[in-house]
Amino acid sequence: MFEPALYSANDKQVREETSEYIEEFSDEIGQMSGRCLDIGSGPGHIVVDLLLPKLNPKSTVICSDISRPMLDYAKEKYGADERISFLELDIESPTLVEYLGEKFDHVTSFYCLQFCQDMRQVFKNIFDLLQPGGTVLFTSVCNHPCEDAYKILAAVPRYKRYMMDVDRFVGVFQHAKRPRETLKSLLRDVGFEVCHCSNRHTSYIYDTPDAHTGFMASIDPFMSRMPDELQREYLIDLGIEARRHTFIVNKDGNDDCSILSRRHTFVVYLKKPLVH
Template structure:
């Protein structure tokens, strides 16, 4: 996800959910000391504005992301923040850098891990990043019917050539019958002690179709591949297919014209886990 400005301008829902997340776990975060890492920090706004203020005053926070564009943006914007730094890191890598192993007292992540093709490897790497007795607090998307729209659009021969890896962008947990149980089993198999593992139903209202469209385009992985002569048509099809699974709420604008707000319902997964002492 490299469209930095588009994402920043269209991530109100993610920011709202991240705010709820850190408020719920404010006490736990206030006890996080030492070196901490935020996996999937994106442009760094949530890292700086929501996570850092909740940590112990003597904690240092490292924002990590797979996108060089996001990291460059965050480094430039927050270069004067002494307790905050940013690194390029793929949480699904087959081999973490040696200097990162058991380097962190706490791992945090918000709205990132659902993009991982191999979430088990991602959580295994989180385990490796942590010191013994270190803790990880993560929140990510479990289910949203917008992903089903990707599969329907893929069947269109006009767009199929540009969506050959569509399964890569339909999250693993979206396809699970019981995402909470699957996550719990995965974490236990890796070796984590589970302090909290839950699935929550959430909803968000986009005030009009234009706002919703900005969000849909900002997080869509295929638009950058679509040729210019098909791009406008693809955006229209994308919006129509995703909207078909949402609830539209009609209202009147000041000029009397009808507009619609969009109710989006989805599920998130939350996990708070600990790496036992004496393990590696």
């Protein structure tokens, strides 16, 4: 998840789903003008290819990410665009608003916030970053059964030392009983007006097992910590364990197969009241 080239090569599912959500909320996005902050921009292509064309032409976007390699990659590729700038940012930081309070008119984030653990701090920060009347559009994975592979692999002796912080990378809503209601309650408690909050069942077919493993590798936070030889073993085991939570679809009765992966996704649109 900190290797931009690997992520960009394996994000077809994220790109397709994000394109659909941006189209669904195109009217709201079209009214976003001024300074917009995108949280978790990664390699930048989602903002440039999908979001920017839908925004008000007078808007500018600050692409932010916690990963310096991601930002450097995005800067090199898109730094010449006058409507875009870049900011290294940890949205969970308790001191974030000391220098960025009410600096932004709108906030977007696509498939990033599931990597955060202190969700109250995250949404409090987003609320405080916004000008009164500002809006937020975000998508975030609610439950991805393939993530349960991390906990299993973290118990394997040869991987354990590299995965001691595994709980940090399993989403806080992964096994929540009433995730949508819990999220809405938190957002309202922070102060947002919740205009839309849905928990959607989504599925995606990977043409081959290797394609599914490639996607899992692109978002995996542990493999880069391991020696090269162990990385190869881990990648094989990750694919095996992750596929235990998918459906295998045989092709024409032969040995080739596709992988059907399912998950739940939050789609949320918020407003910060003019008076709080």
